[in-house]
Amino acid sequence: MKDVMIRPELCMGCRSCEVACAVAHSESKSLFLALGEKPAPKKRIYVECSPDLEVSIPITCYHCENAPCVSVCPTKALSQDEITGVVSHNPDSCVDCWKCSMVCTRFFPLYQLILGTGCWTSSMACNYGIISRQIEAGVKCDLCQDRELPACVEACPTHALLFIQR
């Protein structure tokens, strides 16, 4: 199946993906009309700043079935709810080993970036903070099932988000 791949080195931090995501998950699917909708449409992607890496990273989680990140996590910091399928992260148990990133299509390029720069101080914890926020908001990335391309990928002016075969 195809999935979103994040290339943080190309992200300009414009947050176009965030707005496009919210509009794609609005009633009207139109930027101008979505503004007045109640409840306000919610985004499933968050652009976070990673100061150590000096990049901004659009972060979003698909909460895959049999999530590979959960199965490789050595400290069980990542777990998946058997009924809802939601992946959650317990920062207290996380040791920043990055194993999860090696098996996640979305984060693999970030992992490569860290390998390349040797900047191991940038923590995955902030990324998982986002994922926890998605869980709180009761939303998750659905890859925009009704669209040819996920809205975030289409909106990204620098192709920092790709939609590729995983």
Add this chain to the structure above:
Amino acid sequence: MRQKEYEKSIDPASQIMLRKAEEENIETAWDRYEKQLPQCSFGQLGVCCRNCNMGPCRIDPFGEGTEKGICGATADIIVARNLLRTIAAGAAAHSDHARDAVLTFKKMSEGGAGSYRIKDEAKLLSLASEYGIPAEGKSREEVAAKLADAMLMEFGKQNGPILCTRRAPGSRLRLWTELGIEPRGIDREIVECMHRTHMGVDNNATHILLQGLRTGLSDGWGGSMIATDVQDILFGTPQPKKSTVNLGVLSRDKVNVIVHGHEPILSEMIVEAAEDPELLKLARDKGAAGINVAGICCTGNETLMRHGTPIAGTFLQQELAVITGAVEAMVVDVQCVMPSLGELTGCYHTKFMSTSPKADFPNTVRMEFHEERAYETAKEIIRAAVENFPNRNKKKVNIPEEKQECMVGFSAEAILNALGGSPDPLIEAIKSGAVWGIGAVVGCNNVKITHNYGHVNLVKELIKNNVLVVTTGCNAIACAEAGLLVPEASELAGDGLKAVCKALGIPPVLHMGSCVDISRILVLSSVIANRLGVDISDLPAAGAAPEWMSEKAVSIGAYVVSSGVYTVLGTVPPVLGSQAVTALLTRDLNSVIGASFAVEPDPFKAADLMLEHIDGKRRALGLSSGR
């Protein structure tokens, strides 16, 4: 997903050129638009601020993220400030154009610009009297010199009044004074916009927007009006005449010179130089049958209105004209000239000549223009074009057949003349309902709307419902291309308007000039309002800019609405990120200034909005209001 030609333009000539562009792998504005999609949401909503270097800041339109910029500016403040800067840029463009026209006029009066002379003495004298300049016992040049100085003063005044605002009905003027938006000086208002939008100055959306209205007024009743007046003195006040429009006006066997941009100062000389016997002989020596000058955008409208010089196209046809492969010289001055012409002209033999000391573009031949040797420069330009004729590659030439006759030249003076010297016949026709109202339809092209689709359909709907349309700018050219500027077009009008047009021998759509000539519409509406003893906002009239794109159009919108005319915009201005600003522009302004904006991209629905507005105004005046 690539757009088809018919989705890009409704004009057959343009569609042919778009196909040629595709075959030749030539990029146009439509291709670049597709590459820009989707466009930045923050930009579209106006919630991005780059006014200080703590930023850039932007506001999350859905309220989940940041609600304030670093300085604490909310979406309302950011949107209002951005809008004010846009108005300032538009007013600056019109008014700086006016300044150059007045400076040429001044130089002419002092004998320093021998190529120019006073063409309309009656207008000179009537303006002199309006500006309080005694003319008795003085030469025309002396009067002109004094008038030029008085006009230049309007730019630098600190406390007003801008004299032309006195042409507005008294009630309107009083309203401006009460609201504190009577402009004090053309340059002052523009400078103040830049000051107010600097970090940490004006941070109240309503307060900011009032300055926007004042700056707009300094354009419409200041810069633009002065430009129209002074150009009429120098080049003649337009009178009805016939001409032709569309890409088909380009010639197969003559040297084609396109004048494009917004000022008539140089193009007037080019039109003259194209008839120079020496250059015509050179053209014959080079194998050409003559020299053909054609216009694009408002430089084109200026020469069309005064000389009947044909027009090759609207704003979005500037690239298509070059793609015909038959243009020897694309001569540009200022405003609405795409920098893409540099690369594009390189694909053909076309010489791209920039002439304004203010405006250069990529890959141009510089032909900088100064009034002192205006005619000489024009001759050099024509000579370079003629010498380029043998380089035309016949294999690359494809000129569409389409060209359309049109009747133009309806200055306010010409309209009043056609009515027999007084607005009364028109007022009677409005009272009887034969003419249901007046629609002022103006503005640009914009790739967001199929080229000319908005313009032509809106105007057709209006005349079908007996609304007499006055037009300027690219709307005028679009209507001309669609055959709406001929007396026979009255067949498309409702019965009442049709009869009026036939009696007067005029088209149902009157071409009033370039975009600075929207000032002519203001003057005409003042004449009608004054005659009726009402304010402009009481008239059964409405405005529209169906395909607007430029900052000038935003300034125009500001002064048209401040003058009391309800205005429908065809493309969405970048203000929706603020509910307060949106509500003010589309609703609350009405109770303050007697008019507001509406946004409606569908030209048929836009016409309905205008008609409903006109119905309401007729009802309020006690005229029949059931269509």
